[in-house]
Amino acid sequence: MISVLLVDDHPVVRAGVRGMLDGEPDIAVVGEAASGAEALTSARALRPDVVLMDLRLPGLDGVGATSQLRTVAPDTRVLVLTTYESDADVLRAVEAGATGYLLKDSSRADLLGAIRAAARGETVLSPKVATRLLNRMRHPKQDALSPREANVLRLVAAGMSNPDIGRTLTITEATVKTHLLRAFAKLGVSDRTAAVTKAMSLGLIPPDAGT
Structure with missing residues (x-):
């Protein structure tokens, strides 16, 4: 049974x-x-x-x-x-x-x-x-995010600022910016909103990450 x-x-x-x-x-x-x-x-x-x-x-x-x-x-x-x-x-x-x-x-x-x-x-x-x-x-995605980059974008989607993200992940604000810039480059975008939107559409972060 x-x-x-x-x-x-x-x-x-x-x-x-x-x-x-x-x-x-x-x-x-x-x-x-x-x-x-x-x-x-x-x-x-x-x-x-x-x-x-x-x-x-x-x-x-x-x-x-x-x-x-x-x-x-x-x-x-x-x-x-x-x-x-x-x-x-x-x-x-x-x-x-x-x-x-x-x-x-x-x-x-x-x-x-x-x-x-x-x-x-x-x-x-x-x-x-x-x-x-x-x-x-x-067909592996060349724009796949690292776990930390995905975490940062999930927190961006949740409405957190860079300082808030840094405190949540226990990293410096400069490191947060570095992760964002790398994510922007991989996704081919130039801002936070576009990065979150594209990451969600590609399934790299949950579609309801911002809710």
């Missing part, structure tokens, strides 16, 4: 997913959580085989929770189930330790297959996500 923990801040979504899983002879939903913090607490207590993890959660987000689950429940597999498919979201989730990445428009059959594959420790990707990553590998 594959035990599953559902993590999503929308009760209707959790109810819908539970309904899709109910009745499967080899899958049992053992708990639900509405936030990253609740997910960690539930995973520590329940030790599920698979966590279905949304990315956008209040407080600790899905990526942060996935990363911490390595310590809290190292044998638990995390299968991201989200509406977001940008390269940045996928890479952050995989780097945090997610076994798979599935979109919420996936069919019931795909979801069930992904849960079973994740429980076996296999990597599972939505066909759309797999296509995006394959295309990225075949």
